[in-house]
Amino acid sequence: MLALALGGFVFMTGCDASEDSDLERGRALFLQNCGTCHTLAEAGSSADVGPDLDASFAQARADGMDSDTVEGVVQKQISNPREVEEGAPNYSSIFMPADLVVGQDAEDVAAYVASVAGIPGAKPPELPPDQLFTERCGSCHALQAAGTSGTTGPDLDETLAGKNAKYIEQQIVDPNSQITQGFGPDVMPQDFESSLTPQDLQGLVDYLLENVGS
Ligand code: HEC
Ligand code: HEC
Numbered sequence: 001m002l003a004l005a006l007g008g009f010v011f012m013t014g015c016d017a018s019e020d021s022d023l024e025r026g027r028a029l030f031l032q033n034c035g036t037c038h039t040l041a042e043a044g045s046s047a048d049v050g051p052d053l054d055a056s057f058a059q060a061r062a063d064g065m066d067s068d069t070v071e072g073v074v075q076k077q078i079s080n081p082r083e084v085e086e087g088a089p090n091y092s093s094i095f096m097p098a099d100l101v102v103g104q105d106a107e108d109v110a111a112y113v114a115s116v117a118g119i120p121g122a123k124p125p126e127l128p129p130d131q132l133f134t135e136r137c138g139s140c141h142a143l144q145a146a147g148t149s150g151t152t153g154p155d156l157d158e159t160l161a162g163k164n165a166k167y168i169e170q171q172i173v174d175p176n177s178q179i180t181q182g183f184g185p186d187v188m189p190q191d192f193e194s195s196l197t198p199q200d201l202q203g204l205v206d207y208l209l210e211n212v213g214s
Contacts, residue, residue, distance in 0.1 A: 025105075026112025031135065033100045034109065042116035044124035044136070046195040049094050057118030071114035078106050129207035132200055140188065145211035153188060154180045161213035169205045172196075 027043060035045030039052040057070055065073075081096040101109050116122045127135065130146055138148030142155040159180055160168060170177055173193040176185045192201070 021108045021111035023108070023112045023115055026108035026110070028135075029101055029105055029109050030112055032139065034113075037094075037096070040113070040117060042119075042122040042124060044195055046191055047189075050096055053113060053117045054122070055118070057113075058120070059118070061118045067114045070117065071110045074113045074117075075106060075110040078110065127200075129200075129203040133204060133207060136192075136196075137204075143208075143211065145207075154183060156208065157212050160208060163212075165205050165209050168208050169201065172201065172204065 030040065030043050031045065034040075035043055035047060037047050037049035039046050039048060039054065041054050057065070060070065060073075077096070078101060079099060081098055083095065099106075133143065133146045134148055137143075138146055138150055140150040140152040142149045142151065142157065144157050175188040175190060179185050189195070196204070
């Protein structure tokens with residue numbers, strides 16, 4: 001009872017903005033809205049259009065910045081992205097769009113990033129292949145066994161039926177080696193060979209082999 005009361009007290013007086021943020025939701029939103037441009041080890045994203053967020057915040061943390069401050073920086077960046085001046089060393093011709101996520105979504109994303117960015121040794125949680133598929137592939141691919149219905153890429157129940165492990169693996173690590181009819185090249189991420197561990201890759205291939213066409 002005492003512990004409970006104390007907990008409530010701390011919650012009510014604490015000024016931590018992340019108190020009512022949902023980190024798991026923030027992670028999913030990050031993957032959908034930010035992972036296409038940014039590397040963040042815990043999210044398993046390895047894109048390099050924008051800065052590597054682990055690198056950005058490792059330095060800041062080493063200089064004494066705490067997670068609450070990181071959260072504020074990220075939130076500000078989301079609503080009001082800095083423009084790097086042309087000619088500056090980190091100038092990029094691709095800009096970060098403002099307000100990719102807003103309101104509670106932006107709070108959740110910022111709290112999530114603040115909880116993992118630049119933390120030494122951060123790496124993605126180990127997921128079983130079906131969850132890994134849902135997280136990394138399901139936004140683009142339909143697969144009945146996983147309950148996903150993305151349409152940016154082919155319906156894998158249809159196109160992978162009867163295909164062997166070697167073919168499936170090759171299409172994951174080198175999607176442009178053979179373009180599925182009706183779809184364009186360079187849409188599927190080209191970096192799964194490095195962004196997935198060998199075990200995760202093998203797990204996905206086995207999972208697909210077992211489940212397509214079901
Ligand atoms: C289209 C690509 C793109 C997307 C999508 C994107 N960003 Fe960025 N981001 C950039 C670029 C380019 C920069 C560097 C220029 C700048 O600071 O605005 C940047 C800078 C940042 C920075 C500052 C990093 C530093 O080193 O100071 C943070 C934090 C950040 N982004 C977070 C996010 C979050 C969170 C999301 C998702 C809501 C997101 N970004 C989505 C391209 C992107
Ligand atoms: C951003 C969207 C996107 C994501 C994310 C994505 N894919 Fe794809 N995928 C595509 C598109 C588009 C194609 C068809 C063009 C091509 O062949 O490259 C494709 C093709 C494939 C093929 C070949 C299918 C065939 O008919 O031969 C396989 C296998 C595949 N993807 C598996 C995966 C797996 C596994 C993941 C997650 C680790 C994944 N994809 C993530 C868009 C995506």
